[in-house]
Amino acid sequence: MNVNLLPEGLSMVDWAAATTAGATAIATAAGTGLWKDLHPRLKSWMAKIGGKKADTALQRLEATATEIETSSKDQAVRDKAKNTWQARFEVFLEDLEDDERDALAGELLELARETEQAHTRAGAVARDHGMAVAGDVTINAKDRGIAVAHNEGGINVGNPPRPGQEKKA
Numbered sequence: 541m542n543v544n545l546l547p548e549g550l551s552m553v554d555w556a557a558a559t560t561a562g563a564t565a566i567a568t569a570a571g572t573g574l575w576k577d578l579h580p581r582l583k584s585w586m587a588k589i590g591g592k593k594a595d596t597a598l599q600r601l602e603a604t605a606t607e608i609e610t611s612s613k614d615q616a617v618r619d620k621a622k623n624t625w626q627a628r629f630e631v632f633l634e635d636l637e638d639d640e641r642d643a644l645a646g647e648l649l650e651l652a653r654e655t656e657q658a659h660t661r662a663g664a665v666a667r668d669h670g671m672a673v674a675g676d677v678t679i680n681a682k683d684r685g686i687a688v689a690h691n692e693g694g695i696n697v698g699n700p701p702r703p704g705q706e707k708k709a
Contacts, residue, residue, distance in 0.1 A: 553641075553646050553649070554645075555633045555641055555642070556630070557649065558629070558645035558646070558652075559645075559648070560626055561653070562651060562652050563622045563623070563624075563625035563626035563629060564622055565652040565655040565656070566621060566622070566625050567608070567618040567621045567625070568655060568656075568659055569655050569659075570604060570609065571605070571608040574655055574659060577654075577655075578655050579601075579605070581651055582601060583598060583601075585644065585648065585651065586601070588644060589632050589635075589636075589644070597632070600628070604621050607621070629648065632644075
């Protein structure tokens, strides 16, 4: 026997938390290896809202993923995606009956929880031109070699000038 002991108008699922969690999962997973697991599950979730609304949402989801992938170093892009998807999820859930809203909000929370667990298990996630390490790193150079994990400038292998004897152009 399923009895709802909550006063009328109160939900059994905090759907505001669900929208935030779902949006955070998208912003976290897009552009990483986590996306391949989250993406099909989001598609399935959106199919449950049905119709043109779901089709439009799927197109927007693809656009969001592409935007994050092409701007993976820009945290502002991920933040914008999170805020945008939080608002979209709120609209989706607002249009549903209480029982359906609770069910879909619960599924959204579960998707987000699983994405967060996968992110934690991954330990470290690298993006383009990055190196992710979940343990120690040892980099060695031999025979006048150079060992670098990441370099954004130049590398000079000559001896530096002595103080006060810098070359003048």
